Amino acid sequence: MNKNLENYYQDMGISQKVFNLCQEIEHSLKERFEKIDYVTECNQLKVLKAMQDHHLSESHFAPTTGYGYNDTGRETLEKVYASIFHTKAALVRPQITCGTHALALALSANLRPGDELISPVGKPYDTMEEIIGIRPSKGSLAEYGITYKQIELLDDKSFDYYSLQNAISDKTKMITIQRSKGYLTRPTFSVKQIGELISFIKQINPDIICMVDNCYGEFVELDEPSDVGADMVVGSLIKNPGGGLAPIGGYICGTKECVENAYYRLTAPGLGGEVGASLGVNKDFFQGLFLAPQVVGGALKGAIFAASLYEYLGYECTPAAAESRHDIIQAITFHDPDKVIAFCEGIQYAAPVDSFVNPTPWAMPGYDCDVIMAAGAFISGASIELSADAPIHEPYTVYFQGGLSYDHAKFGIMKSLAQLESKGLIHIPS
Numbered sequence: 001m002n003k004n005l006e007n008y009y010q011d012m013g014i015s016q017k018v019f020n021l022c023q024e025i026e027h028s029l030k031e032r033f034e035k036i037d038y039v040t041e042c043n044q045l046k047v048l049k050a051m052q053d054h055h056l057s058e059s060h061f062a063p064t065t066g067y068g069y070n071d072t073g074r075e076t077l078e079k080v081y082a083s084i085f086h087t088k089a090a091l092v093r094p095q096i097t098c099g100t101h102a103l104a105l106a107l108s109a110n111l112r113p114g115d116e117l118i119s120p121v122g123k124p125y126d127t128m129e130e131i132i133g134i135r136p137s138k139g140s141l142a143e144y145g146i147t148y149k150q151i152e153l154l155d156d157k158s159f160d161y162y163s164l165q166n167a168i169s170d171k172t173k174m175i176t177i178q179r180s181k182g183y184l185t186r187p188t189f190s191v192k193q194i195g196e197l198i199s200f201i202k203q204i205n206p207d208i209i210c211m212v213d214n215c216y217g218e219f220v221e222l223d224e225p226s227d228v229g230a231d232m233v234v235g236s237l238i239k240n241p242g243g244g245l246a247p248i249g250g251y252i253c254g255t256k257e258c259v260e261n262a263y264y265r266l267t268a269p270g271l272g273g274e275v276g277a278s279l280g281v282n283k284d285f286f287q288g289l290f291l292a293p294q295v296v297g298g299a300l301k302g303a304i305f306a307a308s309l310y311e312y313l314g315y316e317c318t319p320a321a322a323e324s325r326h327d328i329i330q331a332i333t334f335h336d337p338d339k340v341i342a343f344c345e346g347i348q349y350a351a352p353v354d355s356f357v358n359p360t361p362w363a364m365p366g367y368d369c370d371v372i373m374a375a376g377a378f379i380s381g382a383s384i385e386l387s388a389d390a391p392i393h394e395p396y397t398v399y400f401q402g403g404l405s406y407d408h409a410k411f412g413i414m415k416s417l418a419q420l421e422s423k424g425l426i427h428i429p430s
């Protein structure tokens with residue numbers, strides 16, 4: 001029997017009503033998707049050129065062990081990253097355990113006792129609070145005598161240049177700028193906006209180090225923050241630049257001095273970047289990076305599809321369906337815990353791994369309420385793979401991101417709607 005697309009979706013538990021609505025929504029996004037394809041194509045060539053320019057070859061995939069001296073794969077990988085981000089140097093290692101670690105490394109390597117760090121974009125990502133010592137924490141920057149100031153965004157979510165200018169002093173050594181909204185409700189900043197902020201800071205004092213937390217932002221735009229003046233860009237390899245294949249890791253791309261400091265901090269004074277065995281992960285780092293523009297493009301389309309669908313059904317989406325995108329995170333506000341739970345169940349049931357598992361709200365360390373998480377990933381915790389999570393409190397917002405392919409992201413969203421429908425929580429207009 002010849003099956004058509006609708007039959008395949010039926011086999012996966014998608015009703016005709018959900019199928020028809022989703023096909024219609026997808027149809028309306030054609031031009032939007034073409035613009036994303038354009039960015040993907042440019043970024044694909046950018047990544048490919050960097051690999052060719054540095055003569056990537058099969059020998060670079062060979063594993064090293066022990067001290068890892070003369071690991072040409074590792075050296076080439078770091079050169080390729082530096083080329084892509086247009087920086088003088090890069091540190092890209094499996095010894096960096098996650099994004100938080102990469103950020104802690106970039107900060108602690110470049111700040112000294114008596115220095116001051118400023119965030120001009122309001123509260124940083126949750127885990128940054130403990131690195132900085134906003135929440136008292138063992139080993140925080142605060143314990144080492146590094147002070148911190150935070151400038152809130154103005155009511156219209158623009159930068160408070162006036163307060164920032166007043167806050168900057170002789171002690172100000174570094175500014176930290178988080179590109180993505182993360183799990184906050186503020187908008188994600190465009191690379192252009194970040195460039196304007198950096199220009200303003202550099203005009204006050206060009207020696208201030210401007211660091212950008214680039215998590216979830218890589219390859220979303222044609223430029224990266226390092227193209228508009230950032231001294232350091234920092235991120236996680238189990239998000240965008242790992243392309244879903246990197247099994248661990250983080251990166252810091254930036255000026256020679258900033259990255260060198262990070263080498264010495266990661267390993268030891270005197271050792272620096274000369275040690276650090278790659279243990280056979282190089283091939284996945286390269287191949288994931290090669291695929292990353294495609295994967296990010298698919299995740300972006302998924303986010304736009306989700307916003308378009310749920311906005312049509314009457315729910316508030318951040319960013320809104322028609323808004324421009326600067327990261328891959330999509331927030332949908334349900335104002336109803338049952339809907340949040342059903343949404344996450346749908347995402348879980350759509351996963352290639354652990355699709356039979358029921359996600360339930362649970363108390364999590366670092367949160368002051370129960371949190372529900374849906375993820376069925378090949379790489380544990382990788383949020384470039386299809387995933388969703390939500391703190392169970394007003395306004396009952398679910399954060400959705402990733403998908404290694406657009407088709408899978410789309411199916412996850414369809415499954416979320418199917419779950420809402422089957423629980424009688426949503427009425428789908430016919």
Ligand SMILES: *Cc1c(COP(=O)(O)O)cnc(C)c1O
Pocket residue numbers: 098099100101125127178179180181182213215216236
């Ligand atoms: C994910 C993320 C981090 C932390 O990364 P982990 O790998 O989860 O430690 C930091 N900042 C932002 C904006 C992020 O999205």
